[in-house]
Amino acid sequence: xxxxxxxxWKPNQYHGIVASFIQFSNPKLRKFIFENMIRSLxxxxxxxxxxxxxxxxxxxxxxxxxxxxYYNQLMLKKLLKSIKILTLDEFDSxxxxxxxxxxxxxxxxxxxxxxx
Numbered sequence: 001x002x003x004x005x006x007x008x009w010k011p012n013q014y015h016g017i018v019a020s021f022i023q024f025s026n027p028k029l030r031k032f033i034f035e036n037m038i039r040s041l042x043x044x045x046x047x048x049x050x051x052x053x054x055x056x057x058x059x060x061x062x063x064x065x066x067x068x069x070y071y072n073q074l075m076l077k078k079l080l081k082s083i084k085i086l087t088l089d090e091f092d093s094x095x096x097x098x099x100x101x102x103x104x105x106x107x108x109x110x111x112x113x114x115x116x
Contacts, residue, residue, distance in 0.1 A: 004029070009036035016046045023051040023069050030069075034079040041114040047083065049076070053090050053108040071108040086111045 004025075017037050025033060037047055054070040073088055088110045 004033050004036075007036075009040050011039050012042045013040045014045055015042055016048070017041060019047070019049045019051075021051050022049075023071050025069065026066075027068055031079065038080070038083055038114060041083075043114055044116045045114045046086075047080070047112045047114070048110070049112075050107060050109040053106045055090070055106040059106070073108065076108065076110050080110065080112045083112045083114045086113055 051071050054072045057067045057070050090108050
């Protein structure tokens, strides 16, 4: 494993990519990551992303300290404009992150597919 900036993002390499709670990257790095995840998907490949929504920040629940690092639907639609969004949902879920750290969080998830 290495930093995403040094990862060898080969084009058309993967049938699927899962990005779980990577919203800690700043907007510039996030754009780089999403562009390269999409480029690395094979035609018909699926990208699944889940992370904290901006509502987490607004409620002061958890996650990164900068509002710009949280997901919102408009941001994800822009980042994924080159592929087909199959589902894009916001929802509440209990996350069990260890002893005395089980909390309800507001999440945003997307499933998208690269064009064939």
